[in-house]
Amino acid sequence: MSLKRYLPVLQWLPEYRREQAASDLIAAVIVTIMLIPQSLAYALLAGLPAQVGLYASILPLVLYAVFGTSRTLSVGPVAVVALMTAAALAPIAAPGSPEYLAGAVLLAVMSGLMLTAMGGLRLGFLANFLSHPVISGFITASGIVIAFSQLKHILGIDASGHNLIEIAGSLAGNLGNVSLPTLLIGAGALVFLMFARSRLKPLLIHFGCGIRMADILTRTAPVLAVLVTSLVAWVLELDALGVQLVGEVPSGLPELTMPSMEVSVWKQLAVGALLISVVGFVESVSVGQTLAAKRRQRIDPDQELIGLGAANLGAGFSGGMPVTGGFSRSVVNFDAGAQTPAAGAYTAVGIALATLLLTPAIAYLPTATLAATIIVAVATLIDFPALVRTWRYSRADFGAMLATITLTLVYSVEAGIIAGVGLSIGLFLFRTSRPHSAVVGRVPGTEHFRNIQRHRVETSRHVTFLRVDESLYFANARFLEEAVMDLVTCQPDLKDLVLVCPAVNLIDASALESLETINERLSDAGVRLNLSEVKGPVMDRLKNTQLLSRLEGTVFLSTFEAWQTLVSPSEMPVTSVP
Template sequence: MIETLRKYVPVLEWGRHYTRDALQNDMMAAVIVTIMLIPQSLAYAMLAGLPPEAGLYASILPIILYAIFGTSRALAVGPVAVVSLMTAAAVGQVADQGTVGYAIAALTLAVMSGAILLAMGLLKLGFLANFLSHPVIAGFITASGILIAVSQLKHILGVSAHGHTLPQIAGSLIAHLGDVNPITLVIGVVSTAFLFWVRKGLKPLLIARGMRPKLADIAQKAGPVAAVVVTTLAVWGLGLSERGVSIVGAVPQSLPPLTLPSVNFELLTALFVPALLISVIGFVESISVAQTLAAKKRQRIDPNQELIGLGAANLGAGFTGGYPVTGGFARSVVNYDAGAETPAAGAYTAVGLAIAALALTPLIFFLPTATLAATIIVAVLSLVDFSILKTSWGYSKA
């Protein structure tokens, strides 16, 4: 019985050997990842068409549940760009954005995805990930990255634009160019340029000025936080919200609420295929990141147990006001680089985000949506990889 529990609840195994050094490293990693996740979670919720707080809610209990059931020591679970876009596309077909029905459909989608992942894990279907070719996944992610980036241009320009496909979004943007808000445009362009520079130029600059590489890396990862702070203060101090600059506005100060998914048969039927796609794509993205980071420390990842961990995380998101989640590339790399040694780092991150949800939400009232859009654009464009087209063509034209 005990061995079975240890097999399906990995925390019972690694928890027995938890050391003080591991505790210190995990807590340091949690602080860094928490700082990074606050603006990122808000941005991805906006991408999914949900209120900003939904991003925070989707980053608290899911992280804890993955820490209990997952096998990766560095994977950080939460909202990601691709899944957020897929959520918006799926839920937008059954409910209008901004309505209660939209939020209920999103959390129902998370519960369905969690149930599918859990069933796949119990049936030991983790091997199915091996049948998804790299060119297909890379092509999907590249196309999604381009679509996500273009969809955020309306927030950079300060205009209303609609559409689900690239031609539709581009056409809508062109039609509304006469409505561009100059102040919003400046905030969006400057934020985007700053974040791109932070990714490439800040770390070498700090090292050249004598800062230790590890501290320079931490400063680089905190770049989005600096953009959030500066633009929020600018909007508040100069009263820019009264001049047409769109802001986040009031965000509830609370821990994740207890929510229940819909049991409407028509809704469940409409969301089943999207839930299945989100489950598969989310698992492939997550397992790819987990295996890559585990290989660096010669650790082992169990694909079947990962399905169970991700399934539990999504069920947690669905019952606490969130939406579908998976292991994120950027936050997982930050978690790894910051020295996380066990999944407990994720649990400490959840505590930090819970504190933020309770105490820090009033501080983001004047946060411009253009800054969040810039954060999304910079994050997703890093996933775009056109080289895979040339590689695939050279390898096999078919």
């Protein structure tokens, strides 16, 4: 059982059937066609040679099929991770240099080691520290930066920068050097790909094409753009007119590559590798869980860390770049009918064949076409309506989202994601440090208790029921003390205080000390402290402390039991009016 847990391939491979293999092969063909131009494009985005993207789409897919738990996740280079790779490598080497390529290999290996270690330590829960608004804001800002960074290839000019301000300024300063042939190729590819994404499928269906076939043809639009523009570049010899081409790409499978062992380089790339690991894991798990839910399957986040770690180690040792699960490819893989991770392994075979046979044709591919492919792909990442939705629902989350977007755009992707993580944790601590609490009363004629400020309920002058709607830990322990003493001060006739604890899942050492302090202070004031609805695991821990033996009051199974015991039958309850 433990071996199957760490090698999920043993769970599905023994029961692998011919029908599943057929479905996986069809999905692999479709994803391979889609992945070839994407791999080339994302290598370009990362500032790496085109073949690096292909290398990162072979061994990582095979290793994920062995160690991953998602049946349909498609692993490989993705836009956001490619951008983060470029940002991490920029301080240590110039794009295209041997040191830069060695840095990309090291980033993949470091990310793989970090992810594998996190999986071994079962740290999959760390993904929860990045709130959805922060991730959405980071991806939106990254999409904008990526799109602007590719305009230089569409225009055929030199431009540089690591944030939107630098890139926009560099583009504006070089507009006088626009290459018309490059612009025609890039703009033409961009218009075609945008048309294909939004209009081609309905048009094909209108002319009698089946829905499935129309979908497949739409997915192959980037390949068609690559083929047509490469043919035009070859026939018209566009490189002589100043159009930048991908150039000669080494044919053959990747060779074993060893990462740099220089400690100084490891230190320089440590933060970048960690951020790539975290962001890649969050993106991958989000996609994997969404697709798994549609088939009533599940993924194991801890094992996903190991699966992605193995994929990145495979990418690094085979001369590739950092990888993770891609949203668009995974959705295509799912829609194409992939049944098992074997579809990814078949896709790896397809990419390997492309690396062996198609690299001579890739030499004539204009970089403007790849830039157009990237721009159209990242357009789906930009989600401005999310800003409006978040603003309407939560001003605090909107603030974290806006700060993440702003820092990513005007400073760097690292600053944006670090700020996002910090703000996510900060917001959590702020909210839980001032937990919602309410004085509750009995709904007349029932055993239910509700907030006296929202419902018409019965209360007692001698007994107060305070419901705490949060676990108790160091950040809110003092807040509870203050809330309790404020209640006691305002109620001179109070004899019993009942802490209603249905939402308390944890009481840490600091909160325990606060409860002991509350018990002593209430006792000095002539008030008994009681507890109700304490959960089993919390009670188990409290039994190992002095609190229960020193408690002036009682621990009640339910709030209604406390009402029956503490509120005198002769007392006329006071009915509150909200």
